[in-house]
Amino acid sequence: MKALRLFGSRGDEKLCLDEIPIPLAGAGEVLIRVHATALTPGELGWYPTWHTSRHDPRLYAVPGHEFSGTIEEIGTDVKGLEKGAAVYGLNNWFIDGAAADYCITTPAEIAPKPTTIDHIQAAVVPISGLTAWQALFDHGSLQAGQKVLIHGGAGGVGSFAIQLAAWKGSFVSTTVSEANMQFALELGASEVIDYRKTKFEEVVKDADLILDLIGGNTLNRSFAAVKEGGRVVTIASSSESTDQPKVKAAFFIVQANQEQLRELAKLIDTGILRPVVSDVRPLEAAAEAHLLTKKTGPGKVSLRVLTE
Numbered sequence: 001m002k003a004l005r006l007f008g009s010r011g012d013e014k015l016c017l018d019e020i021p022i023p024l025a026g027a028g029e030v031l032i033r034v035h036a037t038a039l040t041p042g043e044l045g046w047y048p049t050w051h052t053s054r055h056d057p058r059l060y061a062v063p064g065h066e067f068s069g070t071i072e073e074i075g076t077d078v079k080g081l082e083k084g085a086a087v088y089g090l091n092n093w094f095i096d097g098a099a100a101d102y103c104i105t106t107p108a109e110i111a112p113k114p115t116t117i118d119h120i121q122a123a124v125v126p127i128s129g130l131t132a133w134q135a136l137f138d139h140g141s142l143q144a145g146q147k148v149l150i151h152g153g154a155g156g157v158g159s160f161a162i163q164l165a166a167w168k169g170s171f172v173s174t175t176v177s178e179a180n181m182q183f184a185l186e187l188g189a190s191e192v193i194d195y196r197k198t199k200f201e202e203v204v205k206d207a208d209l210i211l212d213l214i215g216g217n218t219l220n221r222s223f224a225a226v227k228e229g230g231r232v233v234t235i236a237s238s239s240e241s242t243d244q245p246k247v248k249a250a251f252f253i254v255q256a257n258q259e260q261l262r263e264l265a266k267l268i269d270t271g272i273l274r275p276v277v278s279d280v281r282p283l284e285a286a287a288e289a290h291l292l293t294k295k296t297g298p299g300k301v302s303l304r305v306l307t308e
Contacts, residue, residue, distance in 0.1 A: 003100035004286045005060045010050050015063075015287040023096070023104045025075035030105050032087070033072040035119035035306045037064035037098040039286070040127055040156070048093035064099030064286075064303065066090050068113055068122035078107055086113040088265075090126040090256040099286060099303060111261035114268040119308070121275045124156065124300040129264045129275075131235060131254040132160035132211075136168070139233045139250050140209040144169030149204050149225060152213035153189060154180035156300035157235070159276045161211055162187040167272050173207070175200050175218075183298050201225045212236055223247055277302045 005018045025031040043049060043063050052058050068088040074081055089110030091103060113122045135157075136142045148165050152158040153174030165172045166188030175195040176184050184192045193200050201224040208230050210222045215236025222232050232249045267273035276299030281288065283305045 001101035002283060003062050003096070004064065004283060005062055006044065006049065007060065010045065013044050015044075017284055017286075018060075020100075022102050025073045025104060027076045028078060028106060029075040030071055030078060030081060030107060030110065031073035031075075032067060032069045032089075032098070032103050032105055032110075033306065034067050034098045034101060034103055035069040035304075035308065036123035037067045037283075037303045037305060038124045038127070038156075039064065039301045039303060040066075046093070051094075053094040058094075062096035062098075062100050062103075065093060065097040066123060066126035067098035067103060067105075068119040068125075069098075069306070072102060081107060086119075087111065088113045088119075088122045088126060089258075089261060090130060090254070092256075099283060099305075101305060108258050109256035111258050111265060114265040116269045116271075117275065119306075120280055120302045120304060121277055123302050124275050124277055125160075125264060125268070126256075126261065127254060128156035128300060129160045129273075130257060130260055131157045132164050133260050133264065134252065134254055134257070135211050135233045135235065136161060136164055136209070139252055140211065140231050142168055142170055142209050145171075146208035147171040147173065147204075147206065148209045148211065149200065149207040149222070150174040150189075150211045150213070151195075151200075151218050151222070152176070153184045153187070153192075154298045155213060156276075157213050159187055159299060160273070161213075162189050163273050164267075166190075167267065173200075173204050180298060209233065223249075276300065280304055282307075 001022045003020045008014045071085045087110040091105040148170050150161045153162050154176045172189045173191040174184050174189045175193045178194045181192045204225040206227040210232045212219045212234035278299035279301045
């Protein structure tokens with residue numbers, strides 16, 4: 001099968017298309033015929049990309065861990081699934097991803113694909129959609145009527161976070177560039193701040209929750225914008241705590257969750273949530289497409305694996 005593999009060393013990596021054997025679905029596993037996958041900024045530098053779950057060095061990894069496709073084979077001890085069913089999901093970070101004709105996953109990591117969108121659109125949902133859901137609701141405990149500030153509202157995670165927070169009934173403030181201000185409003189933001197022209201902490205001073213997708217100085221300044229007893233949740237820093245005694249802070253890494261994938265699909269199929277695809281490239285152009293993830297702009301890059 002065709003697969004995008006990682007050659008070289010960390011920091012000097014190179015993506016190359018290669019031919020490798022089709023993996024076999026073992027006990028408790030499912031083989032997916034990948035129709036589309038998506039590229040995540042920074043994935044090539046992540047620890048699991050270069051190490052096994054036992055912390056041994058890992059070579060020739062296949063990136064792209066979110067996917068949309070169909071069930072090709074079902075391993076033993078798997079019940080309730082049918083060959084040919086359209087599914088989407090997020091597989092284990094420490095195994096080969098979905099930038100290939102086929103990938104391995106487990107039943108708990110997949111859910112039925114939303115029926116109102118195609119595989120190209122569905123492929124950009126799992127990582128960004130689950131990250132936004134888990135940040136807002138699992139770690140941020142966001143409730144209707146509360147105020148949330150989302151940094152990086154135009155990106156893959158941010159665009160889902162704005163829509164989910166608005167659906168929840170929250171007042172949504174977000175920081176974006178001037179070029180993306182109208183886009184953020186269309187997603188459901190209540191207040192849009194041009195981060196290049198305005199200091200967000202001078203506008204927002206009483207947020208119940210701040211979702212930081214930027215890190216660095218943006219994260220450090222965020223504590224001045226959150227209310228006493230509020231929360232700061234980040235995916236851009238490994239710090240799980242703060243020296244601010246009246247503020248809770250948390251860092252987390254997204255996890256596959258079948259129930260949440262089902263909820264996201266339901267929101268998409270009822271028109272409440274829409275995935276934002278910034279560009280579509282064939283698998284063969286993945287190396288070039290990965291450079292696009294470093295640019296700021298709405299949505300996420302999707303890779304077409306199977307031409308339909």
